[in-house]
Amino acid sequence: MKDFLKSGHPPTLFSAFLYFDISFMVWVLIGVLGVYIAKDFGLTASQKGFMVAVPILGGSLVRIPLGLLVDHLGPKKTGILGQLMVVLPLLSVWLFASSLNAILAFGLLLGVAGGSFAVALPLASGWYPPRHQGMALGIAGAGNSGTVLASLFAPRLAELVGWRNVFALALIPVVLTLITFSLLARESPTRPKPKKLADYFSVLKEVDTFWFSFFYSITFGGFVGLASFLGIFFHDQYGLSKVTAGNFTALCVFSGSFFRPVGGYLADRFGGVRMLTLLFAFLGVFMLGVATLPLLPIATFLIFLGMASLGMGNGAVFQLVPLRFRKEIGVMTGVVGAAGGLGGFFLPAIFGFFKDVAGTYGVGFMAFGLVSFGALLILRSVQAGWTFHEVLSKFPTGFKTRVLLEEVRD
Numbered sequence: 001m002k003d004f005l006k007s008g009h010p011p012t013l014f015s016a017f018l019y020f021d022i023s024f025m026v027w028v029l030i031g032v033l034g035v036y037i038a039k040d041f042g043l044t045a046s047q048k049g050f051m052v053a054v055p056i057l058g059g060s061l062v063r064i065p066l067g068l069l070v071d072h073l074g075p076k077k078t079g080i081l082g083q084l085m086v087v088l089p090l091l092s093v094w095l096f097a098s099s100l101n102a103i104l105a106f107g108l109l110l111g112v113a114g115g116s117f118a119v120a121l122p123l124a125s126g127w128y129p130p131r132h133q134g135m136a137l138g139i140a141g142a143g144n145s146g147t148v149l150a151s152l153f154a155p156r157l158a159e160l161v162g163w164r165n166v167f168a169l170a171l172i173p174v175v176l177t178l179i180t181f182s183l184l185a186r187e188s189p190t191r192p193k194p195k196k197l198a199d200y201f202s203v204l205k206e207v208d209t210f211w212f213s214f215f216y217s218i219t220f221g222g223f224v225g226l227a228s229f230l231g232i233f234f235h236d237q238y239g240l241s242k243v244t245a246g247n248f249t250a251l252c253v254f255s256g257s258f259f260r261p262v263g264g265y266l267a268d269r270f271g272g273v274r275m276l277t278l279l280f281a282f283l284g285v286f287m288l289g290v291a292t293l294p295l296l297p298i299a300t301f302l303i304f305l306g307m308a309s310l311g312m313g314n315g316a317v318f319q320l321v322p323l324r325f326r327k328e329i330g331v332m333t334g335v336v337g338a339a340g341g342l343g344g345f346f347l348p349a350i351f352g353f354f355k356d357v358a359g360t361y362g363v364g365f366m367a368f369g370l371v372s373f374g375a376l377l378i379l380r381s382v383q384a385g386w387t388f389h390e391v392l393s394k395f396p397t398g399f400k401t402r403v404l405l406e407e408v409r410d
Helices: 002-007 010-027 034-041 045-073 075-096 100-109 117-125 130-161 163-169 171-184 197-205 207-238 242-270 272-291 296-324 329-358 362-382 384-393 400-409
Strands: none
Touching (some): 010 045, 010 075, 034 100, 034 130, 034 207, 034 242, 045 075, 045 100, 045 117, 045 207, 045 329, 075 100, 075 163, 075 171, 130 207, 130 242, 130 296, 163 171, 197 329, 207 242, 207 272, 207 296, 207 329, 207 362, 242 272, 242 296, 272 296, 272 362
């Protein structure tokens, strides 16, 4: 830990975490308040799932452009720009959200907050050497705990002031975060020079890009999709009040947020591939357990463990990405993050669809569990090249053996 603290820039790491945290809080507000919105507009299960999914889709679409801006302008300037852009959809929902179509349109714009992932991780990553990437990105990525804040406080505030006014109140932490971020964050002195636009898309020629994207669409997509949808699930399936459903959601989401840096740390110690192998297996078991729709305490416990697995999986994936794509970390964060957002878009939409068609949320959880086992099988078949990069990261930068290993790899 002493070596970790000395090797980077803690104020920048804190700024990345805070920016990510508040952005995630804003990003999932529509999902957390979905029970209130659905009641006002009389939505079906499919409409609820799609409404919750749209902001996640917006975050997915904006991550690649933000990743490109990070490499051209730097993560700090891009982060400031992103925070300024979030103000518009918050004001729009507050003042003009009078129909489902308006919610969908403003929710898509709210995806800019979800794009914070493409900014916060490169900002933190640039300050830390390969041996501490998992820990640094795990801490920055733990900003997805903003979903906990939203789940805890948004329903309570909605009871007091109405759900539309919650979006107005959210402007306060956004502005305070913008000020803090502007004062504390610093660009890494080792940030690579911008390349030509065409160079960024060279990563799409790498097969590993698509595998990282697939795995992250499950780990991160599962996390943010469930974080947005669990309030509706607990309310509809178990008849909990809106506030109580928010409390149960916050409990489950907390495990995913808390265990993300743990996953990064364990991936540094034991390898990201090993961690992902175990986590996909556990996730499949937990989701199939939830698919039986057991009693509320059992379901909550299984979801809690499943979210912990997803959180650690997020940390493990992004322990591997900088090792495999050191020079393209900005655009890779955007590409892989976009895939994660797409996974998060499909999950609540599918849950809502199966609820309307089959009459139960169990089918959606069963499908998610089977996909997790499928990811495990795929991971075992593509892991060889990534294991080499993990071994390579154990050698200090500049060490002769590391140089020789890089030549062998090339």
